[in-house]
Amino acid sequence: MFKIRLITSSGLLVFALILFYLNPFFSGQTASATKVSDAAANTAEDNTESADETKIVEEETESESDDSDEEDGDSSDVVFEKLLSYEKYAPKFSIKPRKEAELENFPCMDCHEDEETNYNIRLLEEDHEDYKLEHGAERFWCLTCHQADNRDYLRSLKNNAIDFDQSYRLCGQCHFQRQKDWFFGAHGKRIGNWSGERKLYLCTECHDPHSPSIKPLKPNPPPKVRKGLVFVPNGTHIKKKVWQKYLMDQTGEKHD
Amino acid sequence: MTENLKNNSNQVSRRSLLKKIGVLGTTGAAAATGVTLAAQVVEKSGQEFSDSLDSFFQKHYRRMSPEEVQVTIARLQRKAKRKYNKDISIDTAPPLPVTLFGYALNISKCKGYRKCVDACVEENNQGRDTQIQFIRVLEMERGSMNLEESNHYYDPETVPQKGKFYLPVQCMQCENPPCVRACPVKATWKEDDGVVVIDYDWCIGCRYCMTACPYWARHFNWNEPHVPPEELNPVTHYLGNRPRSKGVMEKCMFCVQRTRKGKQPACMEACPTGARIFGNLLDPESEIRYILENKTVFRLKEDLGTEPKFWYFTD
Numbered sequence: 001m002f003k004i005r006l007i008t009s010s011g012l013l014v015f016a017l018i019l020f021y022l023n024p025f026f027s028g029q030t031a032s033a034t035k036v037s038d039a040a041a042n043t044a045e046d047n048t049e050s051a052d053e054t055k056i057v058e059e060e061t062e063s064e065s066d067d068s069d070e071e072d073g074d075s076s077d078v079v080f081e082k083l084l085s086y087e088k089y090a091p092k093f094s095i096k097p098r099k100e101a102e103l104e105n106f107p108c109m110d111c112h113e114d115e116e117t118n119y120n121i122r123l124l125e126e127d128h129e130d131y132k133l134e135h136g137a138e139r140f141w142c143l144t145c146h147q148a149d150n151r152d153y154l155r156s157l158k159n160n161a162i163d164f165d166q167s168y169r170l171c172g173q174c175h176f177q178r179q180k181d182w183f184f185g186a187h188g189k190r191i192g193n194w195s196g197e198r199k200l201y202l203c204t205e206c207h208d209p210h211s212p213s214i215k216p217l218k219p220n221p222p223p224k225v226r227k228g229l230v231f232v233p234n235g236t237h238i239k240k241k242v243w244q245k246y247l248m249d250q251t252g253e254k255h256d
Numbered sequence: 257m258t259e260n261l262k263n264n265s266n267q268v269s270r271r272s273l274l275k276k277i278g279v280l281g282t283t284g285a286a287a288a289t290g291v292t293l294a295a296q297v298v299e300k301s302g303q304e305f306s307d308s309l310d311s312f313f314q315k316h317y318r319r320m321s322p323e324e325v326q327v328t329i330a331r332l333q334r335k336a337k338r339k340y341n342k343d344i345s346i347d348t349a350p351p352l353p354v355t356l357f358g359y360a361l362n363i364s365k366c367k368g369y370r371k372c373v374d375a376c377v378e379e380n381n382q383g384r385d386t387q388i389q390f391i392r393v394l395e396m397e398r399g400s401m402n403l404e405e406s407n408h409y410y411d412p413e414t415v416p417q418k419g420k421f422y423l424p425v426q427c428m429q430c431e432n433p434p435c436v437r438a439c440p441v442k443a444t445w446k447e448d449d450g451v452v453v454i455d456y457d458w459c460i461g462c463r464y465c466m467t468a469c470p471y472w473a474r475h476f477n478w479n480e481p482h483v484p485p486e487e488l489n490p491v492t493h494y495l496g497n498r499p500r501s502k503g504v505m506e507k508c509m510f511c512v513q514r515t516r517k518g519k520q521p522a523c524m525e526a527c528p529t530g531a532r533i534f535g536n537l538l539d540p541e542s543e544i545r546y547i548l549e550n551k552t553v554f555r556l557k558e559d560l561g562t563e564p565k566f567w568y569f570t571d
Binding site for chain 2: 185
């Protein structure tokens with residue numbers, strides 16, 4: 001009798017425990033559902049209100065970007081922040097600036113200030129004729145990535161301005177997998193040290209943005225063959241079949 | 257005829273020498289300078305003699321007291337000064353706390369430029385004529401992992417070649433190193449940061465470790481390693497890139513002279529494609545841990561149970 005009572009009481013206890021654990025799960029689900037509906041409303045606003053709006057995003061610290069999330073202000077900014085989500089979770093890094101030091105024609109507005117923007121896709125003949133646009137197999141044009149109004153900035157697909165020294169944000173719009181690797185250190189190159197301050201090269205340090213694939217190079221000289229040894233190229237002696245050796249014997253050719 | 261000539265020349269030189277001695281003998285002041293010169297020569301040779309005697313009785317690195325280490329380093333610096341006429345520093349920095357070094361290499365990015373190979377030779381003072389290179393870049397057939405059919409003497413006009421991939425091989429710094437067990441005099445051991453190092457002065461040159469290593473990572477100085485003095489890297493470590501002599505083993509030691517100060521190994525810094533990633537395996541924030549957790553990685557000859565700390569991965 002005592003045994004049976006024990007079993008039933010323990011069974012009740014287990015059931016109560018299961019209910020107790022399931023309760024927050026159900027309530028959590030409903031909460032997430034409301035969140036989804038909120039987000040949908042946000043995106044709807046985004047499409048109607050600020051599709052053409054441009055906004056210059058200067059160097060943002062992490063705290064600032066967090067604020068903008070909470071404020072729920074400009075919704076296009078929120079979408080832009082989503083693109084940068086991995087940047088928040090990656091270990092801290094700084095980049096080697098290129099804008100002032102290495103870009104020959106910067107600031108671009110020195111010349112483009114006076115010139116009228118020509119939106120027509122054409123072959124450049126007077127200026128920048130040495131740039132070969134091989135990126136994106138002819139789907140791109142200068143103004144896909146460069147701001148039309150302010151040439152000192154790059155342009156995201158949502159028409160947000162991107163600083164030249166933050167070009168990884170532009171590249172990451174398509175190459176997001178590479179960008180994630182870059183943030184966490186599996187792609188790209190860290191400068192100088194393995195511990196301490198993490199300083200990275202920008203994408204454009206190694207990849208020409210107009211023709212990004214890495215070009216073949218001449219390799220450094222091969223190692224010397226050790227003294228007293230002779231270099232036998234692979235495949236000359238291992239891949240001879242027995243019947244081939246027999247035929248070579250017949251014709252008097254040498255084989256090892 | 258030739259013998260006559262030789263005799264003549266001998267006679268001439270002997271005669272001139274006697275003449276000089278005579279001149280020295282006649283003038284007192286000149287004699288005094290001669291004596292001091294001779295004293296200097298004796299003193300210098302005495303130092304050399306005592307140094308060679310001390311180096312004969314030099315202890316194993318790990319059994320030296322800190323004072324003995326200092327004395328040994330001063331002697332090794334004098335030796336390098338005599339050989340290369342250059343002042344070098346020999347560091348004895350111990351392993352960093354809570355650090356286990358590991359390496360990851362992206363074979364989809366390595367293009368076989370061999371920049372790492374030459375950077376390594378220049379950093380680590382390998383003899384330029386002993387033909388020792390710590391890194392071998394193997395050119396492999398795409399889709400094959402047959403190391404025996406790989407080619408490390410490739411020399412085309414441009415790399416990468418179509419249908420090939422490149423697999424650099426160096427010391428894997430095994431957790432279970434067979435070379436250490438093979439050494440009969442314990443001249444090689446695994447440090448606390450996971451790097452397998454050699455006491456070059458304790459090595460007897462039996463080359464057992466060379467045969468024990470399944471990765472062709474250990475190299476023997478068959479002749480005296482010559483480095484042009486202007487190319488000698490003066491920043492060295494006792495267990496790292498200090499000048500070696502004929503008849504000892506040497507191997508990649510993850511550039512301890514650099515990495516124990518937080519700098520990258522020379523091969524990583526020289527790599528133009530960023531295929532090489534070095535870091536601390538015990539730091540969960542490190543780049544190498546990200547790779548091990550998120551990428552497809554493999555190690556060479558895993559079935560041997562040597563537990564290498566050198567991973568290859570693909571994008």
